[in-house]
Amino acid sequence: MKKYLVIPFLLISAILFAQSDKTILEIESEKVSMDEFKRVYLKNNSGEIVSKSTVEEYLELYINFKLKVKEAVSRGMDEDEAFIQELKGYRAQLAQPYLSEESMLEQLKKEAYERLKHEIRANHILIKSNPTDSPEDTLAAYKKALKFRKMILGGDDFGAIAQQYSEDPSAKQNKGDLGYFTGFYMVYPFETAAYTTEVGKISMPIKTRFGYHLVKVVDKRPSNGTMNAAHILISTDPQLSNGENAEEKVKEIYARIKEGTSFEEMASQFSDDQRSAKNGGLLPSFTVGKMIKEFEVAAFALENDGDISEPVKTKYGWHIIKRINKETLPPYSELEADLERKVRKDSRANLTEGAAIKKIQKEYGFSENLKELNDFYKLVDKEIYNEDWDSKVLSKLNKTMFEIGDLKVNQTEFSNFLVENMARNNNLDPNVLVNKSYKEFKKAQILAYKDSQLEEEYPEFKALIQEYHDGILLFNLTDELVWSKAVKDTAGLEAFYNKNKENYKWKKRADAVIFSAANAKIAKEVKERLIKGEELSKVMDDINRPSQLNLKKEQKKYEVGENEILGKINWKDGMSKNIESNGRISFVQIKEVIEPSYKTLEDSRGIITSDYQEHLEKQWITELREKYSFKVNKFVVEELKEQLEE
Numbered sequence: 001m002k003k004y005l006v007i008p009f010l011l012i013s014a015i016l017f018a019q020s021d022k023t024i025l026e027i028e029s030e031k032v033s034m035d036e037f038k039r040v041y042l043k044n045n046s047g048e049i050v051s052k053s054t055v056e057e058y059l060e061l062y063i064n065f066k067l068k069v070k071e072a073v074s075r076g077m078d079e080d081e082a083f084i085q086e087l088k089g090y091r092a093q094l095a096q097p098y099l100s101e102e103s104m105l106e107q108l109k110k111e112a113y114e115r116l117k118h119e120i121r122a123n124h125i126l127i128k129s130n131p132t133d134s135p136e137d138t139l140a141a142y143k144k145a146l147k148f149r150k151m152i153l154g155g156d157d158f159g160a161i162a163q164q165y166s167e168d169p170s171a172k173q174n175k176g177d178l179g180y181f182t183g184f185y186m187v188y189p190f191e192t193a194a195y196t197t198e199v200g201k202i203s204m205p206i207k208t209r210f211g212y213h214l215v216k217v218v219d220k221r222p223s224n225g226t227m228n229a230a231h232i233l234i235s236t237d238p239q240l241s242n243g244e245n246a247e248e249k250v251k252e253i254y255a256r257i258k259e260g261t262s263f264e265e266m267a268s269q270f271s272d273d274q275r276s277a278k279n280g281g282l283l284p285s286f287t288v289g290k291m292i293k294e295f296e297v298a299a300f301a302l303e304n305d306g307d308i309s310e311p312v313k314t315k316y317g318w319h320i321i322k323r324i325n326k327e328t329l330p331p332y333s334e335l336e337a338d339l340e341r342k343v344r345k346d347s348r349a350n351l352t353e354g355a356a357i358k359k360i361q362k363e364y365g366f367s368e369n370l371k372e373l374n375d376f377y378k379l380v381d382k383e384i385y386n387e388d389w390d391s392k393v394l395s396k397l398n399k400t401m402f403e404i405g406d407l408k409v410n411q412t413e414f415s416n417f418l419v420e421n422m423a424r425n426n427n428l429d430p431n432v433l434v435n436k437s438y439k440e441f442k443k444a445q446i447l448a449y450k451d452s453q454l455e456e457e458y459p460e461f462k463a464l465i466q467e468y469h470d471g472i473l474l475f476n477l478t479d480e481l482v483w484s485k486a487v488k489d490t491a492g493l494e495a496f497y498n499k500n501k502e503n504y505k506w507k508k509r510a511d512a513v514i515f516s517a518a519n520a521k522i523a524k525e526v527k528e529r530l531i532k533g534e535e536l537s538k539v540m541d542d543i544n545r546p547s548q549l550n551l552k553k554e555q556k557k558y559e560v561g562e563n564e565i566l567g568k569i570n571w572k573d574g575m576s577k578n579i580e581s582n583g584r585i586s587f588v589q590i591k592e593v594i595e596p597s598y599k600t601l602e603d604s605r606g607i608i609t610s611d612y613q614e615h616l617e618k619q620w621i622t623e624l625r626e627k628y629s630f631k632v633n634k635f636v637v638e639e640l641k642e643q644l645e646e
Contacts, residue, residue, distance in 0.1 A: 022034040022035075022633075022636050022639070023633055023636065024037045024059075024632070024633055024636040024637060024640065025037065025059070025062070025063065025066075025630065025631070025632055025633070026630065026631045026633075027063070027066050027067065027070060027628060027629075027630040028070065028628055028629060028630070030066070030070075032066070034636050034639070034640055037059070037062065037640070038640055038643070038644075040062065041055065041058050041062075041640075044058070045058065055637060055640060055641050055644070056637070059632065059637065063625075063630060063632075064621050064624070065470075065474065066630075067621070067624040067625065067628055067630070068474050068477060068478065068624065069470045069473055069474055070628060071477060071624055071627075071628075072473035072474065072476065072477040073473065075477070077473055077476055077477060078469070078473060083472060083473070083476065086472055087465075087468060087469055087472055090468045090472075091465055091468070094461070094464055094465065094468070095451055095454060095461075096344065098450070098451075098454055098458065098461065099353065099356055099447050099450060099451065100344070100349065100352035100353055100355075100356045101352050101353075101354075101355030101356040101358075101359055103355070104351055104352045104355040104356075105340065105343060105344075105352045108343045108348050108351065108352065109336060109339040109340055109343055110332070112183045112184065112339050112342070112343060112348075113183075113329075113332050113335060113339060115182065115183035115191070115195050116182055116183045116223060116329055116335075117222065117223055117329055118182065118195075118220055118221065118222060118223055119180045119181065119182045119220070119221050119222075119223050119224060119288050120180065120181060120182070120194045120195060120217060120219070120220055121177075121178070121179060121180045121181075121217075121218040121219040121220075121221075122178050122181075122194045122215050122216060122217050122218060123158055123159065123162060123175070123176040123177050123178065123215075123216045123218060124162070124166070124168070124176050124178060124190075124213045124214060124215050124216070125145070125148055125158075125161060125162045125165065125166040125168075125171070125176055125213065125214040126166050126167050126168040126171075126210060126211055126212070126213055127141045127144050127145045127148075127166075127167060127205075127211050127212045127213075128141070128167045128210065128211040129141035129142075129207070129211035129212055130211075131209060132428055132432075132436075134428065134429040134432060135429065135432060136429075141211060141212050142205055142207075142212055144212075145205035145212040145213075145214055146204075146205060148161050148165060148214060149202055149204070149205070149214050152202060152214075152216075153202065158175075158176065158202070158216050159175030159176060159177070160175070162175050162176030163175045163176070167211065176216075177218075179288075179289070179293060180219075180221075180288045180289065181194075181288065181289045182223060182287065182288060182289065183195075184342050184346060185289045187208045187209065187210075187347055188346060188347045188348040189206055189207060189208045189347075190206060190208050190213055190215065192206075193206040193213070193215045194215055194217060197215055197216075197217045198217065199217050199218070199219060199220050200216075200217065200218075201216070201217060202214055202215070202216045203215040203216075203217075209347075223287075223288075223328075223329055224287070224288055224300050224326070225287070225326050225327050225328045225329060226285045226286070226287050226326065226327040227285065227286055227287070227299050227300060227323070227326050228282075228283075228285045228323075228324040228325050228326070228327065229283055229286075229299050229302075229321055229322060229323055229324055230263065230264070230267060230276065230279075230280055230281035230282045230283060230321070230322045230324060231267075231271070231273065231276065231281050231283060231295075231319045231320060231321045231322070232250070232253060232263070232266055232267045232270065232271045232273075232281050232319065232320040233271050233272045233273040233276075233316065233317055233318070233319055234246045234247075234249050234250040234253070234270070234271075234272060234317050234318045234319075235272040235273075235316060235317040236316070236317040236318070237272075237316075237317065245548055246317055246318050247311070247318060248548065249270070249318075249548035249549070250311045250318035250319075250320065251311060252547055252548060252549055253266050253270055253320060253549065254310065254311055254320055256549070257308060257320065261583065263280070263281065263308060263320075263322050264280030264281065265280075265582050265583070267280050267281030268280060268281075269516070269549075269552065269582070269584075270548075270549065270552075272317065281322065282324070285327070286299075288300070292314050292315065292316070294312055294313065294314045295312060295314050295319060295321070298312040298319075298321055299321050299323065302321065302322075302323035304323065305323055305324065305325045305326075306322070306323065306324075307322070307323045308320060308321070308322045308323075309321040309322075353443075353447075356447075356450075357443060357446050357447065360404075360446055360447070360449070360450045361404065361446065364404050364405035364449065364450075365403075365404065365405065366402065366403070366404045366446070367402060367403050368401070368402040368442075369399070369400060369401055369402065372399045372400070372401045372411060373401070373434065373438060375397050375399075375411065376394075376397075376411075376414075376415075376418070376434045376438075377430075377431060377434060379393050379394055379397075380394075380418070380430045380433065380434055381430050382430055384422065384430065384433075385422075391415070391419045394411075394415040394418070394419070395412075395415070397411035397412060397415055398410050398411055398412050399411050401414060402442065402445075404445070404446055404449050405449060405453075407445075407449050409445050413441075413445075414437075414438065414441050417437060417440075417441045417444075418433075418434070418437045418441075421437055421440070478617070481616065481620055482613050482616045482617045482620065483613055485616060486609050486612045486613040486616055487609060492612070493601070493608065493609065493612050494601060496608070496611070496612045496615060497601050497608050497612075500611070501598055503611070504598065504599045504603075504604050504607070504608060505596060505597065505598055505599060506559065506594070506596055506597050506598070506599055506603075507559045507560045507561070507596055508559070508560045508571070508593070508594070508595060508596055509557050509558060509559050509560070509593075509594040510557065510558050510566060510571050510588075510590050510592070510593055510594070511556075511557045511590070511591045511592040511593075511594065512555070512556075512557075512558055512566065512588050512589065512590045512591060513536070513553055513554070513555040513588065513589045513591070514553065514554045514555070514563065514565055514566070514586065514588050515551065515552070515553050515586060515587050515588070515589070516551070516552040516553075516581070516584050516585070516586050517543075517550065517551050517584060517585045517586070517587070518547070518549060518550045518551070518584060518585075519584075519585060520578060520585050522543060522550055522551060522585070523578055523585040523587055525543070526539055526543060526551060527575050527587065530575070530589060531575065536553070539551075540553065557594070564581075565579055565581065565586050565588060566588060569588055571590060571593050572590065572593065573590050573591070573592065573593065574589070574590060575587060575588070575589055576588040576589075576590070
């Protein structure tokens with residue numbers, strides 16, 4: 001989410017193109033029509049998630065928003081170079097849908113959906129080839145790939161050839177085996193080759209940005225869908241667990257589960273994956289290719305919901321996996337928005353751009369004088385890479401190369417582009433350099449022309465840019481006067497804390513160790529040894545030597561009501577009574593009972609800083625309302641309310 005989009009007023013959908021003359025709000029010389037405000041209000045008071053505001057409540061928020069933006073403009077923040085560049089970046093993102101071809105986009109979405117219905121297992125051989133290689137080098141790489149294909153078709157083993165000759169480093173270990181994957185996991189040309197080559201067959205050399213690939217399709221199967229699973233991890237990382245005992249410990253846990261102990265209970269008690277342990281080991285859903293291979297194979301091998309795997313070893317440690325459920329591919333209508341997002345981010349988006357360029361050429365009229373490119377073939381030779389090459393040889397070129405709309409693009413502009421981009425194309429064959437540069441230049445000019453027309457042709461786009469303009473200004477000024485100020489203003493923060501100290505108090509606390517023992521006998525032994533003064537670490541080592549599940553502990557300062565076990569005992573120094581919990585015996589060693597006291601500023605700096613920020617913002621709004629004049633037309637407000645009630 002963009003950082004300033006959290007401000008609800010920025011969801012303005014459009015600035016009306018045919019507004020009514022009725023003004024609901026006037027701030028200084030700026031007038032806001034009833035229709036404009038109505039759209040903003042309805043936009044932000046629709047749906048079940050947003051808590052609805054009355055017209056009067058929302059109008060107050062809207063006034064605050066407008067005043068803050070006005071203040072930012074009055075300070076010249078819209079002329080700051082960083083602001084200009086940030087807005088420019090957002091504008092480029094927002095312009096993308098207008099610079100791609102929607103019909104091609106629709107085709108690519110549907111193609112991707114069909115591919116997601118299947119999973120491909122493929123092997124590959126890579127012969128590296130740079131996009132900037134000369135035609136000769138590119139051809140050599142292609143012929144090399146053809147040679148290996150011929151060898152394999154002649155009877156040589158694909159894996160052996162991959163291991164010996166593939167320039168993908170992983171082939172030394174996996175013999176080119178990529179495992180199973182589905183749509184969006186590979187670069188688009190490779191994915192297309194994998195999905196269009198028959199099982200058991202080998203593709204012709206496929207060009208990607210990495211080079212030429214030979215793709216052998218080993219298997220094609222219906223999609224496994226999306227797996228929802230939980231796991232218990234016993235890490236082999238010595239910083240997270242006693243790695244030497246990991247296998248022994250995971251086997252004990254697995255045995256307990258097989259005997260009937262709850263998987264979720266064992267996950268919460270013993271898993272070293274702390275993020276999932278508190279949720280019974282539950283993991284985010286995943287598809288093939290998302291998890292490490294050993295884990296993925298074991299998870300998808302579970303046939304029924306509730307099935308539990310034997311311990312599985314990965315590079316992270318030992319896992320026990322429980323299948324929660326497996327979901328099939330949702331209908332296209334449910335996935336469409338996500339598919340569009342992925343297509344736009346993927347290399348296949350280049351296809352939509354190419355289709356868009358053709359459409360733009362047709363829309364505005366495009367004519368090209370390709371013969372004018374010949375002048376560059378004559379003047380650009382291998383000498384261009386020498387330090388003493390003088391680009392002035394191109395200075396006399398000024399003929400028109402192409403026209404689009406009312407724009408004429410001449411040789412001088414291309415000359416500048418060519419010279420500026422020489423460094424990144426260093427040592428390209430001169431003809432390749434001219435051709436490559438001209439294609440890039442022409443595409444950029446055509447898209448730039450369309451881009452320059454967007455505000456005039458699409459009022460909704462113009463309005464959206466205004467949203468971002470105001471949103472960035474609002475964020476920057478609020479950060480300066482409220483958020484960052486509250487962090488940096490140590491004196492002001494301390495004064496606020498001292499004035500509001502009663503709001504920041506500890507409840508009664510206990511500095512305590514909470515133990516969880518496998519049974520009452522172990523609990524008794526632990527208590528006795530600790531009372532005698534033995535070191536806790538030694539007691540833990542001794543008790544857990546027969547079984548890593550015998551004893552667990554947790555130690556910190558707990559407030560009243562923070563922990564369930566502490567809520568069941570009397571708070572006094574020493575050992576508590578035993579409490580049965582989740583089939584184990586819990587007890588507490590209280591080291592100190594701390595009576596209610598004021599929190600220091602350091603104890604609660606986060607919440608105090610947040611409260612101080614809220615205080616600063618209220619002060620700021622008061623100042624803005626005094627600084628700028630504004631007027632609400634109450635008659636128009638009442639009219640709007642009547643419209644909304646109809």
